Amino acid sequence: MPIVSAAVCPHPPLLVPEIAGGAAAELDDLRAACLAAIDQLADADTLVIVGSGTTTGARYDASAGGTFGPYGAPGVQVGSGEPVLPLSLTMGAWLVNQSKAAGLPRLLITVAADETPAACLELGQELAHGNERVALLVMGDGSARRSEHSPVHLHPRAEIFDTTVAAALDLADTTTLSALDPDLATTLQAVGRAPWQVLAGATATTPLQGNLTHHTAPYGVGYFVASWT
């Protein structure tokens, strides 16, 4: 069976209330949108969470540890044991644990932030193989160069890049996602590029209906939430 549903969410540490402190309410809408999108994955047999990391293909199960300690909140953790998950997957697990999909069997897998589009698509196709009805949670952020007050200096192409991604996520346009330029994404510090291309590979042969439910950049970093069913 193929991929039966997918959700796309961002992974800013700020999403965690214990890190944001008094600023937590500023991302209430984003957090709610993420959980609503992930709730829609609950009907699948199994859940695969894809997020950027330092290598491609590191695989973890639901027990894998992740911590927000490196961002200042050592008390917020997922899984058990030594923290091994990158930020993207730690955030994915943290969101899933609060959602209706919390009980699904779970595989977490990394894709290198600088992985080639071809290898991303191939990883996606591989995830779509097998007999189980798989739901995909894809963790990725837009450009960190969206505004004058961005973490990284404003880049004139950041806005159009993110707008293109937003439209593609809304239309489940795997062709556009597959064609995102990795060098441009690196320049724009859009860490979602590789995971979105895994999504494109996973759903290329069995198209889903796209729906972009959230697109904001309140701190100059592009955040997208999409639900593909």
Next chain:
Amino acid sequence: MPDHQDADEPGVLRLGRRSFGPAEFALMAIVNRTPDSFFDRGATFATEAAYEAIDQAVADGADLVDIGGVKAGYGEPVSEDEELRRTVDFVAGIRERHPELVISVDTYRSGVARRVGAAGADLINDTWAGADPEIPAAAAEYGTGLVCSHVGGLTPRTDPHRMAYDDVVADVIRTTTALAERAVAAGVRRDGILIDPTHDFGKNTLQSLELTRRLDELAATGWPVLVAVSNKDFIGETLDLPPGQRGSGTLAALTVSAWLGARVFRVHDVPAAQQALDLVAVLRGAAQPAGTRRSLA
């Protein structure tokens, strides 16, 4: 001020004509030659205003002044020529007016470090943590001291984005002490080197707070610790206050840092910092109260 320190006493910090013992606090006044720095917004960009600010800082009790020709954060590019134009003659002018004052220059460029060294600067405040690897050689060449900073690998004039540290304090100690040893190896005077955790640079607010809370661990390295917390964003985010309203928060962070062993304090408001540090000095037993008559007559 006369120099009472024994030349061989360990832990003495020597900058220009001044020596600061291990239990002594030194105040560094910030005077920016920039049109766009976050706090003063160009108040001392003009030459006369800058000299007046120096005179005032000295009158207020500053031991050091820190001259910056380039805004720390993202902003208009400033060429090396323009940075030199903003700093070199000014340093020479201050040297002439205030022979005892320790002059620090906040720069990440070795070319600037050399020229201000020649003009009379006593300390190079390399806030961008050795981004220019020739900085220690420049400090060595002119006998100036050097501030060794921690920016988590950021390049100059960029802001932090999701900086992550297994242990931010350990990372700061590892980085700054390595820079300090590298500076010694390059010929910089060991007794002119400071380490600076560099709050906010390459750090989120929680990480800067952690550094403040555990500043004693930095002091325990034996290197004199400089703290530059004045009006910074970690104070603003903690208290939800804009730059103009962080004075009291600044004093709280300064006081805790002093209590935990910091020795040099880079500040905008010298008299306020002086008062806080004078009290901490007495609490630590490093100084006596000015006069104790209450209930004693």
